[in-house]
Amino acid sequence: MPTDHATRWGGIPPAGPQRTLAAAQLVAAVGDGAYYTCSALYFTRVVGMSPTALGLGLTLAWALGSVAGVPLGHLADRRGPRRTSVALALATAAVVAAFLVIRSYPLFLLAVCLYATAQSGLTAARLALVAALVPPGQRTTLLAHIQSTLNGGLAVGAAIGGIALGLGTRAAYQGAFAVTALGFLLAGLVLRRLPEAPPGAAKPDGGPRPAVLRDHRYAAVTAVNAVLLLRMPLLSLIIPLWIAERAPGIGWLGSALFVLNTLAVLAFQVRAARGVTGPGPAARAVRSAGALLLGSCAVFALSALDVPVWAVGALLVAASVLQVAGEMRQSAGSWQIAFDLAPPGRIGQYQGFFGTGVAVARALGPLLLTTLLLDGGPAGWLVLGGAFLAAGHAMGPVARWAARNRDHPVPVPVAAGV
Template sequence: MPHLLPPAGPRRTLALAQFGNSVGDGAYYVTSALYFTHVVGLAPTRIGLGLTLAWAVGSVAGVPLGRIADRRGPRGTAVLLALATGAAVASFLVVRGFLPFLAAACLYATAQSGLAAARQALLAGLVAKEDRTGALAHLQSTLNAGLAVGAGLGGLALSAGTTSAYLAVFAVDALSFLLCALVLLRLPAVAPVSALPGARLEVLRDRPYAVVTLLNTVLLLRMPLLSIGLPLWIAGRTDAPEWLVSALFILNTTAVMLFQVRTAGSVTGLGTAARAIRRSGLLMLLTCAAFALSGGTPRWVAVTALVGGSVLLVAGEMLQSAGSWQIGFDLAPAGRIGEYQGFFGAGVTVARTLGPLLLTALLMGMGTAGWLLLGGLFLAASWAMGRVSRWAGERRREPAGVPAPGGAAARAA
């Protein structure tokens, strides 16, 4: 089994920064809903509206912030955005109304989206092209480890159920982004791109890349499937115990932590990435079929189908992640990594924002037929991704005179 820690150097430092803020995020994810209702005093519908608006703003802001990372240098941009994210989380400690909450949430989502794009540009500048997918696999493993630790801390706050405990969780999250910024400062600076030919935001005119991003967004519906769709299905349509939701979440995060690096090892270019995504589509179809079998069956059958489906789900997730990382980077022109990754990363936001509505309609509204339709959608998108990525690769044009990220020319000491 590959080492869980990446090699010493920039990749390990990036992983340490990822671990630091993911611990805070893990605590935030499990406590935020109750914090905003019990402490801030907002109605659940207002929380949902505010977060939806905030992430819509964040998804749009990711592209220009990624562009700034390219032009001004990704390390400095990432450090500033990590500090801005920490400040946004800290502001949640004092907001006590909807409009201040909305402003803080917009700052949080915008800074998070920009930080993700800037860190991808930073990775591209510090890691050789052929090593990026492996580096991202290590970061994903680190992310899951941090989320698991943070979720445990959040669980302690939930058990205490006091205002002080909730406030402590948000303070930890804010400090985690400060730690992230300090760790990022230990990395070498990556030279900014002084000038690029073409449109100011070229990604908005790159139709092949837009189609790739759209297909990837469809495949990313697996994210709310685990956090929203499956829990609702288990509680409303099966005889399985509700604690199984937590057990399946632990199964997923642990498997990604242990096996994502190995899974990504076979992905080395556009061809292997397309094959990995096609395999993930087939696994996702089988996943949805297994979950469909759990409805209206005896408890032992339901539990067996849900566990089996969850194993297939995490296998498909790891293949899809590795393939999409490779495609997203390989199709981004040199010098525009931050801009393109800001656009590609918006798929995560869209999937998390619109996914719950779609999954609720399909699974709770249509039952078994909804599961099969969802599985067919995953399969179709995964097979289309191969064709579209080849088309995009053929039409890709590198800007002249721009040094390729990952080489010595792209770095400054």
């Protein structure tokens, strides 16, 4: 195991498949950062689409993408995760390139649905590839490296997208889209350097439908994790609106807190995942995440008090620090649990199903949290914090229940250790 400073702090994973997987994530993330920064303004200002039409199209696309992860993950199990990952990365590049010439709404709908589908499938296939090429005890640490790399790539891509936004021309926007397409093209080429899954690691399950759709216990674990993932819309949506209502003079702080979150994950995600190598430490990590997220919500609630603007700002910063600490612990624990409970030959479909929690949080979070927090005020924050705490404590027992009587060995911690 490498012991150099860079590896321990999360910048560089060990040489071999792990470093190659992180490199593929880096170039894809640069493309994602450029796309997410300027895609909305490209489609509304350059293509001429209305915001309502754009929002409807994206909602439909990600609804489709949320259910595509399971069948595409199942395909990765049957045909091989490396082959499937490469194909989906190249498909994403082709779809983004098509955005440069699409002008009609029906073609936009088709393209954006293909984009969301390919993205969801790519996530599931890459996780199956991690399971095939990385020893179980090293997977969570690798995913922490990849998450750190993802944030670094997104920051670079966002800077490129920011240049396009500053120029505001069709050519500038299209240049950013070209960076996105190139990023996924390079990701596919990098993934091709990896070996395919070992023989037998991607055997079909033989059932009439993917086995994960019959695994109700795994669905329960996914549901508990989805509650914790309601943290996702906080910094991107809720906090800017919260600041705009209560302290409009420091509206810039919303962007600053987003940058703080990105840099914290980049610097500390690997350290936060250290020691999470089995179900016991994973459950404890998720439990501590619930407590940290409760603390974050409590401090956010305090920012509603009648205090000076500088105090509001200080409270928001403190709450955001607690939030990102909880985020990193929750990510590390949930990654480990999701891998531990997935049968070896079905990692793709199981990871695809587990990923639907992200889609659920993104779909339901904005409506639920704006009502609960912006209308409910401090009491709403405490209700949300209580839900985080309950979900964090529930993960251990639910994961132990899901681990019983499975068709593959799963180490089950004793209740006192979780």
